[in-house]
Amino acid sequence: MDEPAQAACPSCGAAGRPVADKTIRAILTPAQASPMLAVERRFCRTPSCELVYYGEDGRAIGKGDVPVRVGLKEREDPVPLCYCFGFSRADVRVELALGGQCTIPARIAAEIRAGRCACAIKNPSGACCLGDVNRAVQEEQEALQAEAQSQAHLRRTGIA
Numbered sequence: 001m002d003e004p005a006q007a008a009c010p011s012c013g014a015a016g017r018p019v020a021d022k023t024i025r026a027i028l029t030p031a032q033a034s035p036m037l038a039v040e041r042r043f044c045r046t047p048s049c050e051l052v053y054y055g056e057d058g059r060a061i062g063k064g065d066v067p068v069r070v071g072l073k074e075r076e077d078p079v080p081l082c083y084c085f086g087f088s089r090a091d092v093r094v095e096l097a098l099g100g101q102c103t104i105p106a107r108i109a110a111e112i113r114a115g116r117c118a119c120a121i122k123n124p125s126g127a128c129c130l131g132d133v134n135r136a137v138q139e140e141q142e143a144l145q146a147e148a149q150s151q152a153h154l155r156r157t158g159i160a
């Protein structure tokens with residue numbers, strides 16, 4: 001089933017995720033929130049796209065104007081991953097470098113089971129962060145492996 005045309009981000013064209021009123025109220029300033037609350041609005045998940053929220057009529061708010069850093073759209077630290085418990089991409093990197101295993105997804109899952117997460121009002125996407133966290137762990141693991149392989153290659157070829 002095709003998404004209706006107004007679901008597409010006016011900047012990148014990808015269909016964003018609908019965002020609840022409570023997310024808009026919690027993340028944006030009151031002055032930013034009221035025009036967004038007046039229309040159906042979505043969160044753009046495209047990492048390279050500058051827009052964070054856009055309305056069905058084309059009104060939009062970019063990442064430079066949103067009061068919190070949108071981790072999905074940032075490449076430089078701090079890159080927030082989990083807004084409820086404060087984990088960032090740097091935390092994932094440190095754990096992987098120290099122990100080879102990342103315990104962060106399991107720790108977040110335990111907090112969710114204990115009913116302590118509030119993604120709907122803390123995460124700018126309004127959705128649970130766990131999928132994004134798992135993706136970030138995977139990416140950082142691959143980056144570490146690629147680095148280890150290139151160092152091993154340098155040693156074998158006698159350059160290092």
Ligand SMILES: [Zn+2]
Pocket residue numbers: 009010011012013014044045046049050051
């Ligand atoms: Zn977009």
